[in-house]
Amino acid sequence: MGFALAGALASGYQAMAARPVGFELLLDGVAPKTFAAVPFLVFAAPFIIMRNTLRSAKIERRL
Numbered sequence: 048m049g050f051a052l053a054g055a056l057a058s059g060y061q062a063m064a065a066r067p068v069g070f071e072l073l074l075d076g077v078a079p080k081t082f083a084a085v086p087f088l089v090f091a092a093p094f095i096i097m098r099n100t101l102r103s104a105k106i107e108r109r110l
Contacts, residue, residue: 052090053091053094057091
């Protein structure tokens, strides 16, 4: 159930922002949108981590 929620959040973000979600949302320093991104990333993190893991495995030809 949790992974499905993470995927839905990440897919919704990608549909609205026209780019995949990632941890770079935290790179803006101390700003209100950075603090707003933290709760979003807490729930979307499992999907982001799995996507990055599978992508790197494919790039390194381990999959």
